[in-house]
Structure formats: C-alpha cells, structure tokens
Amino acid sequence: MSEPSATGWDHTFDLVIVGSGAGAMTAGVVAHDRGAKALLVEKSNRYGGSSAMSGGSLWVPCNHLMAEAGIEDDPEDAMAYLREITAGLVPEEKLQKFVDEASNALQYISDHANVNAQVMNESGDVIPGLYAVGNCSSPVMGRTYAGAGATLGPATTFAYVAARHAIPES
Numbered sequence: 001m002s003e004p005s006a007t008g009w010d011h012t013f014d015l016v017i018v019g020s021g022a023g024a025m026t027a028g029v030v031a032h033d034r035g036a037k038a039l040l041v042e043k044s045n046r047y048g049g050s051s052a053m054s055g056g057s058l059w060v061p062c063n064h065l066m067a068e069a070g071i072e073d074d075p076e077d078a079m080a081y082l083r084e085i086t087a088g089l090v091p092e093e094k095l096q097k098f099v100d101e102a103s104n105a106l107q108y109i110s111d112h113a114n115v116n117a118q119v120m121n122e123s124g125d126v127i128p129g130l131y132a133v134g135n136c137s138s139p140v141m142g143r144t145y146a147g148a149g150a151t152l153g154p155a156t157t158f159a160y161v162a163a164r165h166a167i168p169e170s
C-alpha cells in the first residue's frame with residue numbers, strides 16, 4: 001500500500017467500505033460485481049485485518065460443498081444451535097437471515113474466485129446508507145465464541161447481504 005498523500009483528492013463512490021478484512025472484501029467484491037464503484041478504506045499499512053491472520057475456517061450451515069460431498073445438513077439444526085448458544089440475545093430474524101444466506105454467500109464467493117446488515121440508531125431506526133458487518137457489528141453468535149469458524153462465516157454472509165442491499169441489481 002502506498003504512503004498517504006499530502007495532496008487532497010476528490011472522488012465519488014457508490015459504496016465506501018471501512019476496513020479490509022473478510023467482511024469488507026466480500027462487500028467490495030459483491031458491490032463491484034453489481035456495477036458499483038466501491039472504495040475500501042484501510043487504516044493500517046496492510047490489507048486483510050485479522051482475517052488475513054486467521055485459520056480461515058468458516059462455519060457455513062447447509063453449504064453447497066457439503067451437499068456435493070453427500071453430507072446432509074438441516075437449517076433447523078443450525079437454528080436450534082444458534083438459539084441455544086445465543087440464549088435469546090440475538091433476534092430470531094438475524095439468526096434466520098444468517099442460516100438462509102450463509103450458503104448463498106459461500107457459493108457466490110466460491111463462484112467468483114477466485115446478510116441487510118444496516119446500522120440502527122439508539123431508537124432502533126435505520127441509518128440510511130450505513131451498514132456494519134464482521135466484528136464491528138453485533139455478532140450472530142451473541143456473546144459467545146463457539147469456536148473456529150464462528151466469525152468469518154457470519155462476516156462473509158452479512159457482507160454479501162449488505163452489499164446486495166446497498167447496490168440494487170441493475
């Protein structure tokens with residue numbers, strides 16, 4: 001990454017993404033593929049965040065790779081597991097969104113390679129145009145860390161959902 005420039009710059013983007021971890025990168029790829037001009041802003045001198053240092057294990061319930069390998073999975077089992085470990089702290093619709101979209105997100109990234117995730121104010125009103133994914137958002141696992149794969153799967157899933165919500169299909 002180049003050193004910051006002392007000269008000013010003036011550009012317009014459809015989507016500005018703060019950070020460059022798995023969540024941010026996924027949002028960038030999805031937004032780009034939808035025809036948007038997206039900017040990733042990274043504060044450190046390296047891309048990738050803790051995602052780049054991770055073991056890379058993703059928990060993606062009912063994913064297509066399992067299905068291809070003949071392994072059965074049940075969305076209701078995933079929901080039961082999430083309900084158990086989050087103990088009522090995470091809204092049911094967020095858990096359901098993750099279970100519904102996780103496999104789509106993995107499939108999308110798999111196919112291109114190489115969750116609406118909107119931020120609300122204290123009154124619970126949506127702040128238009130502002131999305132949060134990855135570790136800067138309320139985690140789908142509540143206050144627990146269920147083990148390897150517990151954060152990268154949700155980060156990727158909600159980045160996929162957020163970018164698709166922010167940039168409608170043209």
Ligand SMILES: Cc1cc2nc3c(=O)[nH]c(=O)nc-3n(C[C@H](O)[C@H](O)[C@H](O)COP(=O)(O)OP(=O)(O)OC[C@H]3O[C@@H](n4cnc5c(N)ncnc54)[C@H](O)[C@@H]3O)c2cc1C
Nearest residue numbers: 019021023043049050051054055056057134135149151152
């Ligand atoms: C050694 C290790 C192994 C791990 N293994 C696994 C694993 O196997 N499976 C799993 O699910 N999880 C694992 N984790 C946890 C996982 O890596 C993180 O939870 C996940 O990478 C977080 O992704 P993210 O997209 O939220 O953000 P990150 O990858 O943390 O990226 C955030 C980025 O945002 C940047 N940033 C922050 N603030 C600003 C700002 N104001 N302006 C600009 N940029 C900013 C940061 O510099 C950083 O680059 C591991 C973690 C570690 C440390």
